[in-house]
Amino acid sequence: MGEASVTERMIERKSEVGGEGSSGGFILSDFNYCRDGILTSGLIASIIKKDEFADALNFMEKYHIIRDKVEYDSEHHDDILKILHGKMKEKFGSVETLDGIKAIVDEDSWALVRKSNTENSIRVSAESNSLEKVRNIHQEIKDLVKESYEQIK
Structure with a gap:
């Protein structure tokens, strides 16, 4: 779909979050209308416990x-x-x-x-x-x- 199309749809639909699949990019409208891997990593780390994060990584591997x-x-x-x-x-x-x-x-x-x-x-x-x-x-x-x-x- 592409980042530009995702952000366009987010604006049209007043979405708070979006994602672009080919890069695994995460977009948070309150922060910025572009993919941001560091933001994504920080958000994930802040909402899950250390052992849950390890479980998630094991699953993804x-x-x-x-x-x-x-x-x-x-x-x-x-x-x-x-x-x-x-x-x-x-x-x-x-x-x-x-x-x-x-x-x-x-x-x-x-x-x-x-x-x-x-x-x-x-x-x-x-x-x-x-x-x-x-x-x-x-x-x-x-x-x-x-x-x-x-x-x-």
Whole structure:
């Protein structure tokens, strides 16, 4: 979605907080309308106890994420995503389309595909609690993107 789009929506909706997923950025409107990692770290540290923080870190260490991009001329992005939407919906049951196409693969895994607004590329992200599983999911989604492109060529 991008930081600029997030802050725009925050202002429109009078939101106090927002976030930008690709960077994990946190935005607090009372402080500043831009991502701030130090602020985020300070807020988290101030609201949770030391042992709870360690538990949270241990939980997060169990997850793996792969982010990559596939180069396609931006004039094809919308058509690729339209076809891909159907393929991902068929494969995973349901998808979310707030910012690209996101599928919940299982309770520990998800995949997200979104077009870049600044490059001739489509970004593919996947996360899972298993490195092997995230690699498989990521490759499977990249293959679906390629198949979708082949259909419009």
